[in-house]
Amino acid sequence: xxxxxxxxxxxxxxxxxxxxxxxxxxxxxxxxxxxxxxxxxxxxxxxxxxxxxxxxxxxxxxxxxxxxxxxxxxxxxxxxxxxxxxxxxxxxxxxxxxxxxxxxxxxxxxxxxxxxxxxxxxxxxxxxxxxxxxxxxxxxxxxxxxxxxxxx
Numbered sequence: 001x002x003x004x005x006x007x008x009x010x011x012x013x014x015x016x017x018x019x020x021x022x023x024x025x026x027x028x029x030x031x032x033x034x035x036x037x038x039x040x041x042x043x044x045x046x047x048x049x050x051x052x053x054x055x056x057x058x059x060x061x062x063x064x065x066x067x068x069x070x071x072x073x074x075x076x077x078x079x080x081x082x083x084x085x086x087x088x089x090x091x092x093x094x095x096x097x098x099x100x101x102x103x104x105x106x107x108x109x110x111x112x113x114x115x116x117x118x119x120x121x122x123x124x125x126x127x128x129x130x131x132x133x134x135x136x137x138x139x140x141x142x143x144x145x146x147x148x149x150x151x152x
Contacts, residue, residue: 023049030062039066057086061093073100084116091117095127102134107141110134 030045046063053059060083067076077097084093094117101110111134117127 019052023052027059030059034062034066037069039069042066043070055086057083057090057093060086064096068096068100073104076100089120091120091124091127094120095124095130098127098130098134102130102137107134107138111138 026045026049030042030049033039033042033045043063043066046059046066050056050059050063060079064076064079064083067073067079077100080093080097080100084090084097087093094113098110098113098117101107101113111131114127114131114134117124118131121127
């Protein structure tokens with residue numbers, strides 16, 4: 001604006017600045033609502049922010065945490081998958097997705113996601129521990145299915 005001040009550009013800059021201030025205010029309110037365990041309000045506020053800031057991985061992770069607390073694992077998985085793609089080496093997102101699938105009883109998807117985590121960091125303690133647990137469960141289920149096929 002200093003190099004080429006025009007009314008249209010100045011109005012546009014002021015509009016963007018106002019929008020930025022509003023988003024910062026909404027972000028503060030969303031974090032406050034999350035800390036006060038008002039997850040429904042936090043989700044609503046984060047929805048507004050993410051409508052503008054669609055590529056913000058941290059906001060998606062925060063909304064996923066709210067969805068988990070609200071008992072909506074499908075929506076949490078959706079946000080965590082987006083966050084895993086938006087942020088390089090997001091082992092935490094893969095770990096959380098794997099845990100949700102494990103809790104939902106989908107051991108195959110859980111195993112797939114925890115393997116993605118270990119591809120990024122083979123020394124990740126939580127992922128490795130979960131991997132062993134899911135791998136053991138997967139082996140037991142496959143064994144049980146084999147017994148069923150054999151009629152035992």
